[in-house]
Amino acid sequence: MMELRAVCKKFGQTQALFPTDLTIFRGKTTVLIGPSGCGKSTILRLMIGLIWPDSGSVTVDGVTIQPANVLEMRRRMGYVIQDGGLFSHLTAGANVTLMARYLGWSRQRIDARLAELADLTQFPGQGLARFPLQLSGGQRQRISLMRALMLDPDVLLLDEPLGALDPMIRTELQVDLRRIFQTLAKTVVLVTHDLAEAGFFGDQIVLCKEGRIVQQGPLAELIETPADPFVTRFVRAQRLTLAYEKQKTEPGREHPEGKS
């Protein structure tokens, strides 16, 4: 269980996050959603200690994240960002195994874990020897996910992981991601600005606006009992896309293999 307790964050003069409480439940997928600048990415970056709260605390299973324990805490989380954030000087495989090699894992253990992850993410084995610049956007995200999962973390944090992909590959990866989340039953926090994606992944949806949480609950609750006119506006604005995406991801519809 992860908790934000009265967390505040300012960037210069901008209040990125007003005092905020948030609970992330173990084994569930929580989606942070809202328009740009609403504070959803800030919450994610606070959770993995890339930035520090001005006041309040972030705890994981009761332990507060602090500079002194942040390296340890980060190793229990996986972090995936929009463009993958891969290191272009390393091969795909070396990107995935960097941290394990740093920690001195044995060759056999690393190879076994790599094979397991390639299988899970359906990443072709021979692609591991290629460099990030030789991979397609979808492949890069699969590698990024493998890297995040390498140490078998308790928590997965994903910041718009599919944001930079073209629609077909995006849909394909959405299906794969949900399958992976369900298989692993990890605590997942995913940031998106797309309500369809939020509904597709999220057990719990947290809607943010201008540095505050406006409403949280299942998608149905947001649609049926909006807490605030903004929720209604946000849902309405995304309805059309929602219907369209739903149609696209209906079972029986094939998505062509993404390659380039």
Added chain:
Amino acid sequence: MRRFLSVIGLVITCSSGGFIFAQNKPPLSVRIGSKFFTESVILGEIIAQLLRHNGVEAIHKQGLGGTTFLWENLQNGSIDIYPEYTGTITQELLKCQGIAGEDAIRNALDLRQIKMSRPLGFNDTYAIGMPESLAREKGIRTISDLRNHPDLKFGFTNEFLNRGDGWLSLKDRYELPQRDVRGMEHALAYQAMQAGAIQATDLYTTDPEISYYDLRVLQDDKKHFPAYYAVLLYRADLEERAPDVVKTILQLEGRISRAAILEMNAKAKPKSGERISEARLAADFLSENPFFFKPDESGEFLAPPEMNLIKRLLILTWQHLLLVASSLVAAVLVSVPLGVLAYRRPAFGQFILGGVGIIQTIPSLALLVLLIPLLKDIGTDYPPAIAALFLYSLLPIVRNTYTGLREIAVPIRESAEALGLPARARLWLVELPLASPAVLAGIKTSAVINVGTATLGGLIGAGGYGEPIFTGIRLNNSAITMEGAIPAALMALAVQGLFELAERAVVPRGLRLRPS
């Protein structure tokens, strides 16, 4: 990376070997300096050979630079002896003191622990010269006549422009109206005059160019220029350290006539045909003057054997490489950590970048003059040259390291952080490899610039391609200049090529790809 490090290791080993070699001087050695013109080099060579003939280890640092440079070096002990002119001593070295007469000069020099010999036998004073044809056409015979031709352009040595009896006082004395006056190297002034870019220049009265270029020496009708008797200046401590040395060099007093020096100057800088080296001329001069033989000795003065071009080039190349490689290796070892520090501590970083930037603005000759007294205990040739090159190499490497690290995209940097890698591991495993193309480009820039700048070594006796370049300029002999200039250009190209190869070894393959 390992391959690259082993290359660096080899270079360090070689260059430190060179240091030991350079420092391994026998206990009693006398260092003679000479100025950056032929007559001074000939006189320096005569002193050196005379001493060697008498069993003294004599090192002649040829063509070291201008008066101030030698005077500083003599006072701080970088050199022990150098040939000077009385007029320069009174007008320049002791200019504020209104000194006239030999005794007054000696007293003033004594205060600085410097001794002066009696005149060597000729007077090489300043004069103003212009092409004979032009002088005849305009009817100019004396310096006073220049008053009627305000549109003439003058090119003077920088030294003449600034010295006590130089252009400013000459202009006042003769009330000269000319405004177009520029500073240039003595040897270049003759060429400029031939090309018509200037119409008059300052001369020394023993210059062989006076006849080569058919120049008219304008009469100093107001007796402006003082006498410039050639003398030897040497450190007073030489009299205790090596009394025999002093006794030996003083044998030259009154022994070099104006005719003799004019002939030697002419043979060293012939207008056409084969030039004779200063060393050879000095040996011949000493051999032909029986006075210099010790009574019990029958051997001849021998000039050091002249090397063929290949051997000469090999030595120059080795010296040049030594200067470039050792300064570059030191610069890399210092600059990369400085660049990292600047990146890690941005406030301090501005200070570092500002500092290395300021070094870059110091003119190279000025930097050498600053460094020589600081490093004179280690040596006055290689150490200051290497230190100067080292300092000039800092900026490109520091800046590129800093920029290369700074330009790593924030998401990439944060991805490394989010993995849970500590700062040091992030630097080595992610940030430096990603910045390596920029770092290597900085080192390449420094190396190529260094190959060019290292020619300055020729001015302070550190050898390298600068030696023939400056000798060629001094002798107005472009063939000799090319001996240094062509290999220097080739070396710059080779360095460029070498770094392109190094890029394959050092820069990770993933960074050299084009997106597919």
